[in-house]
Amino acid sequence: MIRSLCPFCAAAKSLNPQWPSHRAASTLQKRRPSRMDLSPNVSRGPPKTTESGQRPIRKSRANSPFGGMNVTEPPRPGYGVKRGVSISEQKRAGGKYGSKDKKGEEPKGEMKALKMQRALSSISYEARARVKQTLADLESFGDFDLLPVIKESVSTQALGGLSEVSPTPIQRLAIPALLGTEDGKHRNKKANTTDGDSAKKAIQYFLLAAETGSGKTLAYTLPILDALKRAEATALSLQHTLAAEKAAEIPANRQLFELPSPPLHDDSLTNVARPSTIILLPTSELVAQVGALLKNLSHSIKFKSAMLSTAYTSTVIRSRLFAPGGVDIVVSTPHLLSSITESDPNVLSRVKWLVIDEADSLLDRSFSPITSGIIDRVTPSLQQLVLCSATIPRSLDSYLAKRFPEVRRLVTPNLHAVPRRVQLSVVDIEKVPYQGNRDLACAQTIVEIAKENGEGGEGESVGGGKKVLVFVNEREKAAELTGFLRGKGIDATALSRDSDDRAHADVLAEFTGQAIPSANKPHTSPPPPSRRSGLEALTAPPIPRQVKGVKVLVMTDLGSRGIDTTLVKHVVLYDVPHTSIDFLHRLGRVGRMGRRGRAVVLVGKGDRRDVVREVREGMFKGSALI
Ligand SMILES: Nc1ncnc2c1ncn2[C@@H]1O[C@H](COP(=O)(O)OP(=O)(O)OP(=O)(O)O)[C@@H](O)[C@H]1O
Numbered sequence: 001m002i003r004s005l006c007p008f009c010a011a012a013k014s015l016n017p018q019w020p021s022h023r024a025a026s027t028l029q030k031r032r033p034s035r036m037d038l039s040p041n042v043s044r045g046p047p048k049t050t051e052s053g054q055r056p057i058r059k060s061r062a063n064s065p066f067g068g069m070n071v072t073e074p075p076r077p078g079y080g081v082k083r084g085v086s087i088s089e090q091k092r093a094g095g096k097y098g099s100k101d102k103k104g105e106e107p108k109g110e111m112k113a114l115k116m117q118r119a120l121s122s123i124s125y126e127a128r129a130r131v132k133q134t135l136a137d138l139e140s141f142g143d144f145d146l147l148p149v150i151k152e153s154v155s156t157q158a159l160g161g162l163s164e165v166s167p168t169p170i171q172r173l174a175i176p177a178l179l180g181t182e183d184g185k186h187r188n189k190k191a192n193t194t195d196g197d198s199a200k201k202a203i204q205y206f207l208l209a210a211e212t213g214s215g216k217t218l219a220y221t222l223p224i225l226d227a228l229k230r231a232e233a234t235a236l237s238l239q240h241t242l243a244a245e246k247a248a249e250i251p252a253n254r255q256l257f258e259l260p261s262p263p264l265h266d267d268s269l270t271n272v273a274r275p276s277t278i279i280l281l282p283t284s285e286l287v288a289q290v291g292a293l294l295k296n297l298s299h300s301i302k303f304k305s306a307m308l309s310t311a312y313t314s315t316v317i318r319s320r321l322f323a324p325g326g327v328d329i330v331v332s333t334p335h336l337l338s339s340i341t342e343s344d345p346n347v348l349s350r351v352k353w354l355v356i357d358e359a360d361s362l363l364d365r366s367f368s369p370i371t372s373g374i375i376d377r378v379t380p381s382l383q384q385l386v387l388c389s390a391t392i393p394r395s396l397d398s399y400l401a402k403r404f405p406e407v408r409r410l411v412t413p414n415l416h417a418v419p420r421r422v423q424l425s426v427v428d429i430e431k432v433p434y435q436g437n438r439d440l441a442c443a444q445t446i447v448e449i450a451k452e453n454g455e456g457g458e459g460e461s462v463g464g465g466k467k468v469l470v471f472v473n474e475r476e477k478a479a480e481l482t483g484f485l486r487g488k489g490i491d492a493t494a495l496s497r498d499s500d501d502r503a504h505a506d507v508l509a510e511f512t513g514q515a516i517p518s519a520n521k522p523h524t525s526p527p528p529p530s531r532r533s534g535l536e537a538l539t540a541p542p543i544p545r546q547v548k549g550v551k552v553l554v555m556t557d558l559g560s561r562g563i564d565t566t567l568v569k570h571v572v573l574y575d576v577p578h579t580s581i582d583f584l585h586r587l588g589r590v591g592r593m594g595r596r597g598r599a600v601v602l603v604g605k606g607d608r609r610d611v612v613r614e615v616r617e618g619m620f621k622g623s624a625l626i
Pocket residue numbers: 158159162165166167168171210211212213214215216217218389390561562563564566588592593
């Protein structure tokens with residue numbers, strides 16, 4: 001009679017054919033083998049070696065889940081590698097022929113859909129880890145070699161009296177680099193020379209790349225202000241020295257009635273319409289935002305700045321630029337600055353510091369010719385070019401490699417990652433009750449946000465309820481959706497290129513919590529009806545509020561770039577964004593500077609659900625989007 005083996009014996013036999021079965025054991029030992037019994041093979045010595053002198057690898061061991069356990073020797077090269085795998089299979093697996101980036105980025109098989117877009121340039125995780133280590137030592141603004149007045153102004157003027165401020169990763173990276181004081185190096189004295197210096201120094205190029213809402217504005221503002229004030233002090237002392245030398249030259253026997261010759265008008269000393277710093281931003285809202293920060297800082301640091309954008313009349317622009325007291329820093333949109341320089345090219349003749357903020361926008365196809373034209377014009381006097389961006393699209397990457405190969409890339413470890421404190425949920429608009437009605441799904445999502453118990457704190461409900469940003473892909477849709485939401489009793493406003501610049505500032509102020517500078521409202525009366533767009537006409541008439549406790553701003557990508565919407569905790573992505581770059585900018589309106597945030601994306605037929613899934617997975621893991 002054939003008796004089947006017990007499972008223990010069967011397993012033992014598969015490993016060692018010599019293992020006695022129960023039956024045999026019973027005849028040999030008259031008892032069941034205990035787990036503590038030694039193998040009868042222990043006296044056999046080590047297994048035979050192969051010709052090459054290496055131990056043979058048992059198949060069962062090499063290709064099992066426990067294959068790597070209890071191994072006392074490192075695996076031989078080629079150990080465990082499948083033979084006969086095609087090159088394309090290896091590519092997919094990221095092996096020898098894998099899609100490992102030339103900069104060392106490991107392929108992420110799980111982000112296939114995003115990889116198809118190839119929107120973002122990749123940064124290796126080794127590089128990120130290296131940067132993380134170098135940042136650990138700088139814990140306070142006091143650690144930077146900034147002028148004392150600038151250090152003091154950070155918390156009092158720039159951060160609204162925030163106590164115990166510490167620099168963010170991009171500030172830790174960029175401030176010493178822009179000052180030229182990294183690794184305890186001494187300040188580069190050449191960087192603070194005056195106009196009169198004859199020796200032309202090599203221009204320094206920097207790219208500051210850090211996640212949204214991470215304080216990039218201060219990261220470039222503080223070192224530039226420091227350099228500006230030091231250059232000013234050097235120029236002043238030079239002026240005193242020259243005056244003293246001139247006085248010493250006057251002969252002692254000069255007749256009393258002889259009048260000293262009037263001082264020659266030294267054009268090099270006036271900065272009327274000759275700024276030393278230009279900050280370029282893509283929209284007038286951003287000009288107002290950065291301009292407001294500079295204005296606050298100027299109260300203690302003492303410098304003159306001018307905001308130029310289409311939000312101001314030509315008279316206001318002229319009076320700011322040609323103010324008799326001069327101007328140190330001009331904050332402008334490239335189009336406006338470019339048109340000003342058409343009539344007065346000398347406006348750019350003394351620019352030493354040029355900042356291109358939101359460089360991913362300002363150097364994209366639509367802006368690039370204008371922005372590049374400004375770079376060309378300032379190049380003769382330029383000392384530093386600072387590009388600043390929350391993403392490095394591949395297009396920007398190749399532009400920099402071609403045009404500024406020597407650019408120093410200061411990239412934070414979390415670039416291209418949406419912080420884990422931002423949650424992204426998905427609403428399937430094809431399901432009941434929406435059945436494909438995206439507008440309805442959007443309205444219902446907003447109603448639910450309004451109904452939710454406020455999570456409190458962070459001033460979200462200051463000034464009339466929760467603030468919700470709704471992003472649409474097409475600007476025509478912004479107006480249409482706003483009309484729909486208002487019809488449902490939701491307090492919604494549209495913001496798109498069609499709407500008036502001044503209206504933008506007013507509406508945005510409710511979402512950013514920033515007071516609008518008084519000069520930002522040059523007109524007290526509304527523009528005449530003929531100048532009002534269809535959109536405004538649609539959104540202007542007040543409607544009775546039915547959905548209480550929520551204020552909605554519907555916008556296109558225009559609004560997603562750079563606006564510091566610190567009061568916003570909720571974002572609705574009405575459309576699935578076209579690229580991972582848009583995802584990063586739109587989701588970046590929440591979760592700023594350590595805050596928490598929630599985002600909802602509406603997904604329907606024809607939408608890239610795979611992209612949404614990958615973005616969610618990336619957010620969950622805290623990994624960078626690609
Ligand atoms: N060191 C700091 N500590 C606390 N808050 C800070 C610090 N630096 C900047 N902030 C605040 O963080 C917010 C975001 O800053 P900022 O607008 O410069 O971010 P950003 O990186 O330029 O964002 P985006 O990429 O969206 O343009 C601002 O409200 C700013 O006042």
